[in-house]
Amino acid sequence: AQTVTQSQPEMSVQEAETVTLSCTYDTSESNYYLFWYKQPPSRQMILVIRQEAYKQQNATENRFSVNFQKAAKSFSLKISDSQLGDTAMYFCAFFFSGTYKYIFGTGTRLKVLA
Amino acid sequence: EAGVVQSPRYKIIEKKQPVAFWCNPISGHNTLYWYRQNLGQGPELLIRYENEEAVDDSQLPKDRFSAERLKGVDSTLKIQPAELGDSAVYLCASSGRTGSRNTEAFFGQGTRLTVV
Numbered sequence: 208a209q210t211v212t213q214s215q216p217e218m219s220v221q222e223a224e225t226v227t228l229s230c231t232y233d234t235s236e237s238n239y240y241l242f243w244y245k246q247p248p249s250r251q252m253i254l255v256i257r258q259e260a261y262k263q264q265n266a267t268e269n270r271f272s273v274n275f276q277k278a279a280k281s282f283s284l285k286i287s288d289s290q291l292g293d294t295a296m297y298f299c300a301f302f303f304s305g306t307y308k309y310i311f312g313t314g315t316r317l318k319v320l321a
Numbered sequence: 322e323a324g325v326v327q328s329p330r331y332k333i334i335e336k337k338q339p340v341a342f343w344c345n346p347i348s349g350h351n352t353l354y355w356y357r358q359n360l361g362q363g364p365e366l367l368i369r370y371e372n373e374e375a376v377d378d379s380q381l382p383k384d385r386f387s388a389e390r391l392k393g394v395d396s397t398l399k400i401q402p403a404e405l406g407d408s409a410v411y412l413c414a415s416s417g418r419t420g421s422r423n424t425e426a427f428f429g430q431g432t433r434l435t436v437v
Binding site for chain 2: 244253257306310313
């Protein structure tokens with residue numbers, strides 16, 4: 208069974224600074240997808256970034272990038288130039304097409320300080 | 322394009338009462354998920370539909386929970402009777418055709434259920 212672990216329940220960062228959120232997972236599969244979702248107080252989960260396991264290149268979306276270490280089963284999210292609007296819960300999620308199910312971690316609450 | 326629409330946004334009921342949640346997925350999305358999110362936790366899958374077929378309901382407490390997706394479009398999740406432990410946010414999500422490379426799930430805003 209796949210599991211996703213986020214070991215940082217809460218983090219804070221100064222506006223304009225950089226922060227890294229950690230995620231590890233466990234699976235015996237070789238082809239899967241990893242996601243970071245953001246959940247602001249409105250509760251709607253919003254996709255931040257996606258990584259396909261067969262791609263060695265780390266995904267990047269504007270100020271968001273990941274450090275994907277497949278052998279170590281690690282998938283961290285780096286947010287550069289943090290903005291107040293980045294304040295939210297961040298969830299790491301694993302997706303395997305064999306089960307077509309998303310498995311989420313317990314989340315990291317990020318607060319960006321002015 | 323409209324996103325995933327859920328209603329109601331909030332619901333407060335007394336224990337032992339029934340409750341229903343409604344979800345309209347993104348047009349054309351064959352896959353529909355219902356997730357439950359307890360306070361301070363990540364979402365956990367309750368049921369997944371491919372069109373009108375429930376293909377994964379292994380996590381659905383079938384003694385009190387039921388769901389349907391008639392005509393493979395919108396879906397309803399019901400709890401009867403509700404228990405105090407059912408208080409949570411119920412999220413609906415949809416994604417593109419099974420087997421496609423489009424694996425992104427789009428979520429609605431959820432229904433926050435409080436059972437008193």
